[in-house]
Amino acid sequence: MPTHTHSVAAGRPLVACPDCDLLHALPDMRGGEKAVCARCGSELRANQVHxxxxxxxxxxxxxxxxxxxxxxxxxxxxxxxxxxxxxxxxxxxxxxxxxxxxxxxxxxxxxxxxxxxxxxxxxxxxxxxxxxxxxxxxxxxxxxxxxxxxxxxxxxxxxxxxxxxxxxxxxxxxxxxxxxxxxxxxxxxxxxxxxxxxxxDVWDRLSPQRRSGDPTGVAPERLVRCHACAQLSTEEHLPCPRCGAALHHxxxxxxxxxxxxxxxxxxxxxxxxxxxxxxxxxxxxxxxxxxxxxxxxxxxxxxxxxxxxxxxxxxxxxxxxxxxxxxxxxxxxxxxxxxxxxxxxxxxxxxxxxxxxxxxxxxxxxxxxxxxxxxxxxxxxxxxxxxxxxxxxxxxxxxxxxxxxxxxxxxxxxxxx
Ligand SMILES: [Zn+2]
Ligand SMILES: [Zn+2]
Incomplete structure (x- = not known):
């Protein structure tokens, strides 16, 4: 069953939809569950057991x-x-x-x-x-x-x-x-x-995904989604801190x-x-x-x-x-x-x-x-x-x-x- 995610709860991983850029807070996901974008239906994450x-x-x-x-x-x-x-x-x-x-x-x-x-x-x-x-x-x-x-x-x-x-x-x-x-x-x-x-899961193990309630208090609309690893960063045109890809809005x-x-x-x-x-x-x-x-x-x-x-x-x-x-x-x-x-x-x-x-x-x-x-x-x-x-x-x-x-x-x- 797809899990729709709406509200941005504190301390949850933040992801932006790859296809429409809507920001979501991922819920806790059980094995085999899929999180999809609440607005366009594109896949945000497909969780897998082992x-x-x-x-x-x-x-x-x-x-x-x-x-x-x-x-x-x-x-x-x-x-x-x-x-x-x-x-x-x-x-x-x-x-x-x-x-x-x-x-x-x-x-x-x-x-x-x-x-x-x-x-x-x-x-x-x-x-x-x-x-x-x-x-x-x-x-x-x-x-x-x-x-x-x-x-x-x-x-x-x-x-x-x-x-x-x-x-x-x-x-x-x-x-x-x-x-x-x-x-x-x-x-x-x-x-x-x-x-x-x-x-x-792989990227999060290498370096954790940005969480909500982040102390730097960056406005969500200023976050840029890395096209390669989906990390959310604030500095466009610099390399992604997690994967090194060039960041573009x-x-x-x-x-x-x-x-x-x-x-x-x-x-x-x-x-x-x-x-x-x-x-x-x-x-x-x-x-x-x-x-x-x-x-x-x-x-x-x-x-x-x-x-x-x-x-x-x-x-x-x-x-x-x-x-x-x-x-x-x-x-x-x-x-x-x-x-x-x-x-x-x-x-x-x-x-x-x-x-x-x-x-x-x-x-x-x-x-x-x-x-x-x-x-x-x-x-x-x-x-x-x-x-x-x-x-x-x-x-x-x-x-x-x-x-x-x-x-x-x-x-x-x-x-x-
Ligand atoms: Zn979307
Ligand atoms: Zn990246």
Whole structure:
């Protein structure tokens, strides 16, 4: 059950809502309880019973599963008596070999490097903390962990793998490799570890959260929320005393950065859809496919659920995301005071959904790795895939640059005048 917090009682930890900046005093929370903002409904803290222990244990398991998932093939493609195994490393390597180093680096980073760094960072923070002595640089490592979160895309890669599997099953035999089970396990343990780690608890152990009834008697409206560790401080533009991040009342230049990135993504969306993203050559015949013609091919082959999935992830999500961001920016410009709660929720949705558009890129990387059988069958990545990957990255940056508190500020300014 969510606990709504209203009044500022003495001696309680103070937190400001990340999305609307309303100040709350956290109540005593029991295990598994969640505190949400009384005004916009965003999460303030999700308390966990033995969350740090669980995150540490799950991260050890995740590390082993990541090693297995990386070292052994995920899928094996069989055609005309020839076999071609493919996995995470060979997917990145194949893109590199066919002349797409940017895509190769992107696959390597999002499926292997970022998850590995995330697991190691979690262990570095949690294990010494459990032993009672935080490791040196824990604050910096914990901040890094937060930055890595959107870029570790094991679950999206798994979906790309399913699409690749379905597409290939249509033309040949595809065997599921032993490490696919490890990849599924990796996804589960990483998601569970992230959900177990109550970041409020970690930061509060490193240096206690500001409490109400503070003797310095600073007016609440003068407090600045650290975007990295959520500590409340009084000195804007100085490093946060707890984590060292630069303190800002709002994300710097949020409006213009979001607008510039959204426009860039919209421009990139044109070549991403006009240019072919890959060519499948099968017994000497095959034409380059765009994202849309790839969806049409799937429909023609009777794979409607997969066609729908690719359409939503690759075509609908980027467009709706950009339209959503445009609407939010416009509402700030107009000083709109209506549907603030809904607009904050829309922002949360836009922030969360963007990474799923990487499905097609992962599908292409796996097909390129698996289908390299010379004259019999080959899959080649095409320039549209680079443009499309840029669309996904730039829209992720755009939604990250937007500060939802601008909407609440704009509405408050309007009401005052
Ligand atoms: Zn709020
Ligand atoms: Zn901080």
């Amino acid at each position: 969350g740090i222990q669980r995150a540490a244990a799950l991260s050890v398991a995740a590390l082993i599963l990541l090693a297995v998932a990386t070292l052994f093939p995920l899928l094996v493609f069989e055609l005309e008596g020839r076999e071609q195994p493919g996995g995470i490393l060979s997917a990145a390597e194949a893109l590199w070999n066919v002349g797409y180093p940017i895509l190769a680096a992107l696959v390597f980073f999002t499926v292997l490097a970022a998850p590995l760094m995330k697991i190691l960072a979690t262990l570095y923070v949690t294990v010494p903390l459990l032993l009672g002595h935080p490791a040196p640089g824990t604050a910096s490592v914990f901040r890094l962990l937060d930055h890595l979160k959107p870029w570790a895309m094991v679950e999206v890669f798994l979906l790309g793998l399913i699409v690749a599997y379905v597409k290939l099953s249509d033309i040949a035999t595809v065997e599921i490799g032993p490490s696919l089970v490890a990849l599924v396990g990796l996804m589960v343990t990483m998601t569970w570890a992230e959900a177990s780690l109550d970041s409020y 709002r994300k710097p230049h949020s409006f213009h950065r979001t607008a510039a990135l959204a426009v860039s993504a919209a421009i990139l969306y044109i070549p991403a859809n006009m240019l072919p993203i890959m060519t499948v050559v099968y017994f000497g015949s095959g034409e380059p496919d765009t994202i849309l013609s790839g969806v049409e091919t799937l429909i023609a082959s009777g794979m409607l659920p997969i066609a729908l999935l690719v359409f939503v992830a690759s075509i609908a999500v980027p467009v709706l995301k950009l339209m959503g961001l445009g609407y939010l920016l416009l509402s700030v410009r107009r000083g709109s005071a209506t549907r603030l709660r809904d607009r904050t929720r829309l922002y949360r949705l836009i922030e969360g959904v963007g990474r799923w558009s990487m499905v097609d890129i992962f599908m292409i990387s796996l097909l390129t790795a698996l289908v390299q059988l010379g004259a019999i069958a080959t899959v080649q990545a095409e320039p549209g895939a680079v443009a499309f990957a840029m669309v996904v990255i730039v829209t992720m940056r755009a939604s990250h640059a937007f500060d939802p508190r601008l909407m609440w500020d704009a509405a408050a300014t309007r009401q005052e005048t």
